[in-house]
Amino acid sequence: MGAKIIKYFKQLSITRKVILILITILVIAYIFCLPRQLFHVPYSTVVTDRNGELLGARIASDGQWRFPPRTTTPEKVKQCLITFEDRHFYHHWGVNPVSTGRAAYQNLKNKRIVSGGSTLTMQTIRLARNKSRTFGEKFIEMILATRLEFRASKEKILSMYVSHAPFGGNVVGLDAAAWRYFGHSAEELSWAEAAMLAVLPNAPAMIHLSKSRQSLLNKRNRLLKQLYGRKIIDSSTYELAISEPLPDEPHPLPQIAPHLVSRFYQERNGKYSVSTIDRGIQTQIENAAERWSNEFNRSDIRNLAILVIDIQTNQVVAYCGNVNFKRKQSGNQVDVIQAPRSTGSILKPFLYYAMLQEGSLLPHTLLPDIPININGFTPQNFSLQFEGAVPASEALARSLNIPAVTMLQKYGAPKFHTFLRQIGLKTINRPASHYGLSLILGGAEATLWDVTNTYAYMGRSLLQLPQTECSLLLSDSENSEAVTSAKTTDIFQPGAVWQTFNALTEVNRPEEIDWKSIPSMHPIAWKTGTSHGFRDAWAVGVTPHYAIGVWVGNATGEGKPGLVGARTAGPVLFDIFSLLPPTQWFKRPGNVFVKTEVCRKSGHLKGRFCEETDTLLILPAGLKTEACPYHHLVTLSADETHRIYENCANLEPTIQKSWFTLPPVWEWYYKQHHPEYSPLPPFKPGCGEDALQPMQFIYPPMNARIVLPKQMDGSPGYMTAELAHGNPATTIFWHLDNTYLTQTQDFHKISLQPTPGKHSLTAVDSAGNTVTTTFYINPL
Template sequence: MGGKLIKFLKHLSITRKVMLSCITLLVIGYIFCLPRQLFHVPYSTVVTDRNEELLGARIASDGQWRFPPRATTPEKIKQCLITFEDKHFYHHWGVNPLSIGRAFYQNTKNKRVVSGGSTLTMQTIRLARNKSRTVSEKFIEVVLATRLEFRATKEEILSMYISHAPFGGNVVGLDAASWRYFGHSAEDLSWAESAMLAVLPNAPAMIHLSKGRTTLLAKRNRLLKQLFEKKIIDSSTYELAISEPLPDEPHPLPQIAPHLVSRFYQERNGAYSRSTIDRGIQTQIEDMAERWSNEFSRSDIRNLAILIIDIPTNQVIAYCGNVHFEQQKGGYQVDIIQAPRSTGSILKPFLYYAMLKEGSLLPHTLLPDIPININGFTPQNFSLQFEGAVPASEALARSLNIPAVTMLQKYGVPKFHHFLQQIGFKTINKPSSHYGLSLILGGAEATLWDVTNAYAEMGRILLVQKDDAYNILSQNEKAHILLAMNGEEETNTYELFNHQTKNKQSPFIIQKEGLKEASGAAWQTLSALTEVNRPEEIDWKSIPSMQTIAWKTGTSYGFRDAWAVGVTPRYAVGVWVGNATGEGKPGLVGAQTAGPVLFDIFNLLPSSSWFASPTGIFVEAEVCKQSGHLKGRFCEETDTLLILPIGLRTEACPYHHQITLSTDESHRVYENCANTEPTIQKSWFTLPPVWEWYYKQHHPEYKPLPPFKAGCGEDAIQTMQFIYPSMNAHIKLPKQMDGSKGFMTVELAHANANETIFWHLDNSYITQTQNFHNISLQPSPGKHLLTAVDSKGNTVSTTFFIE
């Protein structure tokens, strides 16, 4: 074949060879004359809800409202455009010779341009090239238009045109024009509206809403009449259409979820983005946020943020990043959902969950609630009171700080820090030593986005009940929280929420074998959180219509941040209230501000029944009723509770002891003590002295141990304990107003309230106390030994350092 071609070319004359070469070059040039990308223009950032209803948009970088190109053209617009601009659109190859001939004759006769003769395909090329209208440019348009017809379908050409046609002012494209002129989408245009938009690109500078309205109306009605004559519309539709008035002025674009739209603008500038927001719920949440913001503004609390996640689908359905977006002052432009804020107590449930899951805690284990000083760190409860000992579940429900600190001390700050990072707290990114024990009390910063998702993840675990639940959960993790779709394929979707979605398993589950422990721990944690007192101060359990909600509040140091997060099987709701500037306010407390907003939201959302109890996870165990530990040898009152199997490893009750009492229980005796009176053996619940000191003030039923019979030996059980300072504490003495060195206050608890205590510092006697055992000291810098001796000779000592 190649040989024949060469032989054929040899027999051609030079002229014919030149002609053949020119033809070949022309054909090649024609094939490649059309750019691969026809339009090189910036587009507006457009964000819609899950049903593709517009939430908002941001103008293109060239100042034009030009929405991203459409894939299809609405039928009404299509009929109007073809009737008005190019009646033979479906029958030519980009050029209509008759139209061009007619235009040439009319323009020559009138000695000016009165008709263009361009087809819709040629107009599409002209819009893409944006060149001056000359004879040579018209020739180029003809060539490129025919080439475009070979590349694209008629529907694609129509979509290109309608997406880039000018509609007056800075409005470009059908979608922008529909929203700007009529306040709704192009799919909802009436015949009158479609006809008006079809005639506008013909002369957008001469006829528009503020200029040439009479001409615009006449053109629109003339087109409607043509549609009626062609029987595209019937007589009643025609009469209704011509009676519709023109819009008075452009409409502002919707401003729904403006902070989310701004976020898309920053991350996907110029793209069309479909989110999972439910526009109906979003608008109700924004209205509610405005009402609450007006209420809080009386206390100079200006900012409020709300996030709602649909737990089963793992999708955000409402995103209120702040209020009053239109105002430039007051921090209203700040998207609080993405802003790191001090966590307050909002992380406590995750520590409770982690300790349950690893078997270092049972749900109701007694925890100390006493004054503590850990290397100068002296946490306080919000109430500034101490209760001695509190069950872990109650401490969580009441958000007590001291039990939480002791839990974290036992669990380990590095381990908890690592766990928080695993479950998606991206802003907790400093070394664990930076936070220390304050990590559990607001020493770290987190975003409302991460906090709400972490709570939602805990709820999502409980939706998985079957043996193949692990695989189901893995699929859920692939679900996108916020999607911005360029097409139908998953590869074209955009993951705005990239928090752990790339993992194939829940961040709460490190291994497949840990699913049961995770589900059980999540169940126990959320169950404890249903006991948190609600803002309504009513017995909500007695009202059948009120749904069960697990919720938690948080208040940061200095009253700068108020948090509330709630979980049901359907929704996770996160609320933040405060000032974006970080300014604290006395009334800025989670339970008083964010809490009422949270329950107002749940009253708005559809209710759901509580999580089904996990099956095949828990085992029955006998637990001491008073201590919450596993039943010990001497525990008499017990409960049978369902606990995680790993919980069987925990310590048996250390607080019940068997003691020998006189028959009247007035005093104790040692078994090896010379004693002739009858005695009895009895189990006794005894707390450490410091715990006991505070515990008995809140529990009148608590009975301290009776004293020993006189002359019957030393007490084998510790009767006194230092409250402050703790062993090996490093203390920095404060300065007084005059600049002189201040004092430290030493405090001690004794089982016998009336006991006399003799104090010794560095083996030197200094004073004695009775009833209230606290003294003020002013030690010199260095190491010191403090010893306390009671009247029976019992001693206790502690070492501390003055810096």
């Protein structure tokens, strides 16, 4: 075939060859004359909720309100445009010879351009080229218009036109015009509104809302009359349409979830994005946030952020990055959801979970709540009190700091640091040694986004759903990928999560509101946190439907005395939950627990001498934990305990009794809160358990490193050593570095002024029992 064509071409005359070559060149030029992308303009960033309702937008980089291109044109707008601009739109190939001829005749007759004769296709080309209106440019538009007709459908051409047509001022395109002039979407336009927008692109500079209003109204009504004459609208619709007034001035665009819109503006500039936000829930959340913000402002607490995740769909349904977005002060424009903030106690449930899952803790194991000093780190509870020993579940729910630190010390800070990174806390990015044991008390920073997502992971594990980071984006004009995505993980196991959530549901902190007293409130696993210096207040709650995170504080980092999670973020959290539908509590996971006997007093596995026990469901890993070390078998008189102890030589008859005994320091504080606790009476020599140490140093602990601050006169300061004894009335003899100091009775405290370096402090009671601790005084 190719050879025949070449042979035929060779047989042609030179003139015919030239003509054929020219025709071929013209055909090729015609085929490739239209750019692949017709419009090269920046677009506004537009964000809608899950149902397509506008949340907000950001202006395009050229200062125009130009929404991303549409794919369809509303029927009313289509009928108005075709009737007004191009009645034969569906019947020509881009150029209407009759309209073009009529326009040429009118222009020649008047010796000026009075009619363009352009079709909608030609006008689309003119909008894309944005060239001066000359006869030569008109000819180019005609050629390109016919080429566009070959490439695109009529509907596509119409949508390109309405997306880029000028509508006066800096308003470009149908969508921006509908929102700016009428305050709603193009799909909701009335016939009068559609007719007004149809006539605006014809002369947007001459006809505007602020000038020539009568001319605009006349044009609109003439178009409506034409629609009525062509029986596109009926008489009643026509009468109602012409009675509608023109809008007075442009409407401001919606400002719903403004921080989310700004986030999309940064990540997806110039895109049309359908978010996962539920506009109804978002509006309720923003109203509640504004109400609470007004309350907190009285205490000079200016910022508030709320994140609501539907854990069943794994989507964010409300995103309140801050309050008072329009006020460009006090950090109101900071998106706190994405800002790293000190975590306070909000990470404690993750440690509780990890230790349950590993089998190094049972849900109600007694933990020490006593003064501790770990290489100079001396954590304190929020109440500044000590209770001696507290069940782990209660320590978690009450957010006690000292039990949490001892848990982390046992579990290992490096291992916990790795775990936090695995579950998605991306901003904890320094080495574990940087945080140390303070990691569990707010020594690290995390974002409300990551923290709430991680709690949502836990909830999704109980629903047996993939534990992936939640989505903010449903779809956009190009694809349906999520803005945020993560690999599917199964880091949380349902058994330990169930036990953790139970601890967070059943026990309340004393200073927190009692949500059980609110009849309409459904069960919630929740936790609060307060950072050092009262700079950040947190509250996170989870139900089978929602995970909600709340942060309250000042974006500038100022601390305020009343900025406590339980008093600020906690009430906000419950207010938000009250706005959402209640749900049934999580179902207990099946086939993950084993039944076992646990000591009722210590929470440990049942020991040899434990008499009061409970049968509990625990994880199989918990079977390797330590049996109760606090019950001992003691030989007692069957008559009167204290009298028999004073006559130890005549223990006739005798019985053996299990006795619950805590270490001396634990006991010192524990019995102050538990009057039912019965300490062992003092033993006579040879009558007691030699293994039970009757005394223990409260301070300083072994290997403590201490800095003594200078006094006002510049002299070295003092430290106070304290000791707990099972029998406070006994006499204690104190020795520092083998040098006798003094003796104490009842209250075993002494003041010391040791020199820098290593020291050994020894205490001996009147029965000859001895205890020693070593400490170091660091020079200033």
